[in-house]
Amino acid sequence: MKSPNRYGVFLCQGGHGGQESLDFKRLRWTAEAQGVPVFEVTQACAQEGAAAVARLTGEGGFDSFILGACPLAGPGGPLAGELWRAGLKPEMVQHLDLCQKPLGQTGQCLVMDGGALALDQALVAQAARFQPESREMEVSRRVLVLGSGLLALKAARGLLLGGYKVLLITPGRRLAPPEPLLGLEAKLEATALARELEAAERLEVVSRGELLRLAGSSGGFTATVLDRQRRRWTRRAGAVLVTQGPPTRLNSGDTGLEAGPRVVSLSDLLIWLSSPEHFRKKVPRQGQPRVGLAVGLGQEASPMSLRAACLAARGLVSELGAEVTLFTSQAKMAAPDLEELTQEVRGLGVVFVKFDSHRPQASPRPDGVGVSYFEEILGRELSQDLDLVAVDEVPGPGQAWRGLARVLGLAASGDGSLQPDQVNALPTASARAGVFLLGPASGAWDLPAALDQVGQALAGVRALLGQGKARVEEGRVRVDRRRCAICLTCVRVCPRQAMGRQDRRPEANPLACTACGTCASECPMEAIQIAGQDDQRFAREIGAAVSKSPSGLLTAPEREMLVFACANSAGPALAAARLAGRPWPSGVRLVQVPCAGKVDPAYVLWAFQQGLDGVLVLGCYEDACHSLTGSTWAAYRAGHLRRLLTEAGCDPRRLISAGVAPGMHAQVMDMMEQARQRVEGLGANPLKTQARVREFLSRFTVRIDETYAIAG
Amino acid sequence: MDLQDKSVLVIGGGLAGITASLELAGQGVRVALVEKDDFLGGQAARLACKALDTCQKCNGCLAEPRLAAVLSHPGIELWRRSRVEQVVRNGRGFTVRLRQEPAYVDPERCNGCGQCLEVCPAAGEGALRAPLIPGDRPRLAISPTSCLYFKDQRSTLCQDICPEEAIDFGQTPRQVEIKADALVLATGFQPYPAATKERLGHGRVADVVTALELEQGLRDHGGPVRPSDGRPPASVAFIQCVGSRERLGHNYCSRVCCGYALRLGRHLRSRHGAQVSIFYMDLQSFGHALDDFMAAARQELNLIRSMPYDVYQGHGGQVVLEYQAVSGQPPVKGRFDLVVLSVGMAPNPDNPQLAQACGAGLDHHGFLSSRPGVFVAGAATRPLDMAEVVAQAAGAAQEALRYLEECP
Secondary structure (H helix, E strand, O other): OOOOOOEEEEEEOOOOOHHHOHHHHHHHHHHHHOOOOEEEEOOOOOHHHHHHHHHHHHHOOOOEEEEEEOHHHOOOOOHHHHHHHOOOOHHHEEEEEOEOOOOOOOOOOOEOOOHHHHHHHHHHHHHOOOOOEEEEEEOOOEEEEEOOOHHHHHHHHHHHHOOOEEEEEEOOOOOOOOOHHHOHHHHHHHHHHHHHHOOOOOEEEEEOOEEEEEEEEOOEEEEEEEOOOOOEEEEEEOEEEEOOOOOEEEOOOOOOOOOEOOEEEHHHHHHHOOOHHHHHHHOOOOOOOEEEEEEOOOOOOOHHHHHHHHHHHHHHHHHHOOEEEEEEOOOOOOOOOHHHHHHHHHHOOOEEEEOOOOOOEEEEEOOEEEEEEEEOOOOEEEEEEEOEEEEOEEEOOOHHHHHHHHHHOOOOOOOOOOOOOOHHHOOOEOOOOOEEEOHHHOOOOOHHHHHHHHHHHHHHHHHHHOOOEEEEEEOOEEEOOOOOOOOOHHHHHOOOOOEEEEOOEEEEOOOOOOOOOHHHHHOOOOOEEEOOOOHHHHHHHHHHOOOOOOOOOOOOOOOOEEEEEEOOOHHHHHHHHHHOOOOOOOOEEEEEEOOHHHOOHHHHHHHHHOOOOEEEEEEOOHHHOOOOOHHHHHHHHHHHHHHHHHHHOOOHHHEEEEEOOOOOHHHHHHHHHHHHHHHHHHOOOHHHOOHHHHHHHHOOOOOOOOOOOOOO | OOHHHOEEEEEOOOHHHHHHHHHHHHOOOEEEEEOOOOOOOOOHHHOOOOOOOOOOOOOOOOHHHHHHHHHOOOOEEEEOOEEEEEEEEEOOEEEEEEEEOOOOEOOOOOOOOOHHHHHOOOHHHOOEEOOOOOOOOOOOEEOOOOOOHHHHOOOOHHHHHOOOOOEOOOOOOEEEEEEEOEEEEOOOEEEOOHHHOHHHOEOOEOOEEEHHHHHHHHHHHOOOOOOOOOOOOOEEEEEEEEOOOOOOOOOOOOOOHHHHHHHHHHHHHHHHOOEEEEEOOOOOOOOOOHHHHHHHHHHHOEEEOOOOOEEEEOHHHOEEEEEOOOOOOOOEEEEEOEEEEEEOEEEOOOHHHHHHHHOOEEOOOOOEEOEOOEEEOHHHOOOOOHHHHHHHHHHHHHHHHHHHHHOO
């Protein structure tokens, strides 16, 4: 551990004579009461003031400072430049918003209501500030690639060029198997790549292999592989790239197009079309063959299917002189040059029949398929007799695919994707750090998009494994071995699967951990602490947020509430709202957390016990959470806490949780104001006056203030 | 071979440019990021959150954290208000001449107090602009196209009132030469200029807006407003494929418009109580769990497979759309408080010039493609959604890194 940091406080006194006011003196006393040196500056928002701050920062012999000032002096203001110029890091000065409504009124600043409390909180946070020491961590430079098609080969080639070793596990016997839906050019490219890679030195191919187990976490996975000779062996790997997709079934919906001799998949049709003789053998008929192509009549299709259907139609018409009808619901054109391709095949005489609310009905026979349907534009019933119908494919249920998902520690969703349906995971990240999902493994992407994902995954591997050594921060997550009961809750709740086991005990892999704090909040033994964000710090910060003086003597009693704001969403939104001149609602105190998942239920109960009248938890929307599941945990805990509050006789509406996006600066202050008004309407927190309620709740609250500081 | 000695010039400060810059700078490459606008962020930083009670995965929030990271990254040099004037290729490297327009506001001095905004007579026309995200500088920028000083050389109200003396109309453009080992072109797309479709009423009928204008309004004001009276609309119509899928013109699907229109429609309905109709040709695919999404959208929205052929101002302040509902029957007149045009993604008009200057590839639509030493990132390559831009730009940066590593 480094020695505790020495820090001081700058207080901006605005333009003129601000230091005479009682509120300003209170700020001063707050810092001095904690033995923290205070420096007064004039107009930190202006260049002269900022230069003075930078000068003092440089000569003070301090590790860091808090600058209590208005939002104008914060990020984007003149201070950062002045600090750079003085050769100092901008992080040295933490900005703290302390102004009531200074905007447009430079020089007439007023201290924010509750400013002294906010400064007290900031001092607590500053005392707990964590200065990480980084170290180098050995990581494996081998990458496991699952798949054998174009994506797998592209990825393998990129990895080999980047100097990595590649272990390629292919489901089939050979590389570059037929991928008819991707078209001829993809096939040629894949074949050429397979030939190029044959002689590659650092490539190991396990054909018809199976991944049995993937232990460990990013940078140091241990893969157990079963090969063709039914031998089991293990390899270490730093990352895993999944390029294969789930099995498929016909997308027939309820049209009656069940697979049979004359109802086939588009892939099969494209393989038949590789030679006209082959097709004629499959569909023996004198004269012009009549073929139907069905796309997106069951589930929503992907543009890949329409492209494949157009390619098939072109082959059918130009090589076999066939009469082709393409049945579709919504024509999925969202792929490069597909609009032009459909125009071309329409020009060749292919008829498009589009359905909005209706669907065709098919009756397959051994020698053909009868199709009848309501043509929506003409407004009448039609029927056609076809020799063959080819249907597009959608991901279907598959035991093997779910098995692979289990081995990878991921969940397969209804559409076959292994990816959490999450903004921050798109398009290649998975719920397990170090496992990347490409193309069909993550969704129904068209080929150019899937090829882009190869590039992104290569970037991800490079960022993760570098040249075999990764820089990581030491000691961010600490597990107290005396408390830990090895229940492994932390291993289960970690959204990135960063928690592993070392000598049977849980330990976080610093390469995968984002220090969101979900594990610390869920640990039933309170054995986990996040350095710089530990329970003791938050307990003190919450305590500092409550006014100590008896309120209501001179003015009407004011309600006080606490906002836990996620640093990824609510934090930036609030900062932007302040810069846009929105005032901070009175009686509302802010505690910034790294993720809503860090808000321990004990924090909320502690806040109520301290006498706060309401608690608002502002996190990301659930499917936009930067640590994937933090907001989900926050929502779950809010439900639990409301039940507990009800039981204790405290109105559950005092706890409010809401989702915010970082760009919602226009709404976030209104959300806070609404919450404040609701709490206002509920009156004073009964815990303030009723010892019985307080006692009841305390049974559920761990004394977070005293006991659980970080050891050392 | 050492990446620390290499430098890359990234042209375009939108989502693709900042993603590529972060990838490159993350590997130790020195990056110069050139943006023609006053501020970073491009189109991506203007999008609004379209959440219902739950997130709809519009990906509108992908730009913010990346922008904040770029602004505080010591390895990324920012050139705002700058355009590339000349590119000279020497061997494997480039010398690029930039022209930087003056800011007229000293970013070191301006603290964003906003007193200039209060006195500016042309503030309503956008003579003073604030950055798209906090932390970008300067906190207010003067736009010479709307500022009165550049018309009469006399209106100096802002300069007179500025307590920090941060405004200086005497600033002049400057030219700099930057050497780079590779270029990344991330010039993005141009929203289809809706006014060219005269029949659809943009610029002619007050309450016809583009979806991007609607999004920016949602972001800035927290709710939708009708331009004519500033009131929230009770009924909204979206018209799809404006500037997309045209045989003569942009003969491609812009990929993103169905996704954003359906999400905006559901957002307006659930958060702001509006009745929403969407006029479309074919609804395109996007995102996971699409069937569930579409089922919900069909329930909440009025989806009409027809393209309105005329838009005009009706009585009572509403906008009238004429369309053919069923073939062979008389046309229908729909009345709406607000009409939103789902404009597509057009190639940046600078592309042909840029392709020629830098040696990048140019396809028949006008989009760019990479060549050795010149890497194209994001929607400059083809229409892409936000997540795809991030993936594509990361991949383009990866190609650039490989090129740099091969350099002697």
